[in-house]
Amino acid sequence: MSAFRMKVSLITGVSKRLYSLVLSRSDYNRRISMAFKIITDSATDLPKEIIDEYQLHVIPTPVTINGTDYFDGKTIFPKDFYRIQSEGADIKTYHINQYMFRENFEPYAKAGDEVLYLCFSTGIAGTFNAANLAREELLEEYPDFKITIVDSKCASMGFGLGVIKLLRMQKNSASKELITEAARYFFDNMEHIVTVDTLEYLYKGGRLSRTSAVVGGVLDIKPIIEVNDDGALVAFEKVRGRMKSLKRCVDLVGERGVDLEKQEIAVVHGNDPETCTKVKEMLTEKYHCKNIIESQVGCAIGAHTGPGIIGIVFLSASEEKYAEYLK
Numbered sequence: 001m002s003a004f005r006m007k008v009s010l011i012t013g014v015s016k017r018l019y020s021l022v023l024s025r026s027d028y029n030r031r032i033s034m035a036f037k038i039i040t041d042s043a044t045d046l047p048k049e050i051i052d053e054y055q056l057h058v059i060p061t062p063v064t065i066n067g068t069d070y071f072d073g074k075t076i077f078p079k080d081f082y083r084i085q086s087e088g089a090d091i092k093t094y095h096i097n098q099y100m101f102r103e104n105f106e107p108y109a110k111a112g113d114e115v116l117y118l119c120f121s122t123g124i125a126g127t128f129n130a131a132n133l134a135r136e137e138l139l140e141e142y143p144d145f146k147i148t149i150v151d152s153k154c155a156s157m158g159f160g161l162g163v164i165k166l167l168r169m170q171k172n173s174a175s176k177e178l179i180t181e182a183a184r185y186f187f188d189n190m191e192h193i194v195t196v197d198t199l200e201y202l203y204k205g206g207r208l209s210r211t212s213a214v215v216g217g218v219l220d221i222k223p224i225i226e227v228n229d230d231g232a233l234v235a236f237e238k239v240r241g242r243m244k245s246l247k248r249c250v251d252l253v254g255e256r257g258v259d260l261e262k263q264e265i266a267v268v269h270g271n272d273p274e275t276c277t278k279v280k281e282m283l284t285e286k287y288h289c290k291n292i293i294e295s296q297v298g299c300a301i302g303a304h305t306g307p308g309i310i311g312i313v314f315l316s317a318s319e320e321k322y323a324e325y326l327k
Helices: 003-024 048-054 078-086 098-111 127-141 156-171 176-188 200-204 210-218 242-256 273-287 299-305 320-325
Strands: 036-041 057-059 062-065 068-071 091-093 114-119 146-151 190-195 221-227 233-240 264-269 291-296 310-315
Touching: 036 156, 048 156, 057 098, 062 078, 062 299, 078 299, 091 299, 098 114, 098 127, 098 146, 114 127, 114 156, 114 176, 127 146, 146 176, 156 176, 156 190, 156 264, 156 291, 156 310, 156 320, 176 190, 176 320, 190 242, 200 299, 221 242, 233 242, 242 273, 242 310, 264 273, 273 291, 273 310
Parallel strands: 036 057, 036 114, 114 146, 264 291
Antiparallel strands: 062 068, 062 091, 190 221, 190 310, 221 233, 264 310
16 A cells, blocks of 8 residues: 555544544534634523524533433423423432533543533522532643633523523624623623412422412412522512413513613523413513513423423613624
């Protein structure tokens, strides 16, 4: 064999092995194009079309159903999850652990990429701490690996909406320093207004006592829930009746939001698209909102709220500072 053919053969062999590796790790086959990577986890509840548009690496959140592990957005999806939940399945959630994070971070460390990981709220799960443990472990092996982990202190599309804005900024050539700064700004000023149709799942998830659940059910009490400054879900008002709770949520958007006619907001639901559409119509009629994203709540939150969850997320501060990169 000539030296040229031997060289081509060697290159081809290496290429095939690399290609096999890429295929075997399909979550990372999009990593090669840029050195600065924004990644997140499935607690963002981002619509599939947005994930596809930005080729976003989304680390799946684990959930245990009747003793079997599933991964949100990979092996279990909202439609099937809520059906299983309605059948009375035993459902438990746990956060992405250190080993899972290492598996997801290491390919970037090997490739020499810089990573910005936007993380589910520490007020709800231990995700942030586990991610940092994986980071420290990887730095022992890859001391030059640059990874910034941002605790969003947000949930569902409150978290997801910030991710969308940062991806858009990256697409419009914002610097990584400005993107990281904007991440903290968007998450610090993100509002979540949430209600549920039944207290049953809050009780099952240990977030409500049995007595409160029973009494609340009899009186048709609907809690109004927010994500507080510590990133925790807390009920701060109680309303009687589903329609009154939805109206109160919409009123709170007006009380807390700014530039609602201009800003991008999101409305999420578990498995209640009709109510979600109704809320979108209420927001459009009252505040002339023009850009509303609709999404479904996944396992991380849905396991504790049930299919009747409705949430509205929006900014309480102007995004004018970053406007040129958000077009």
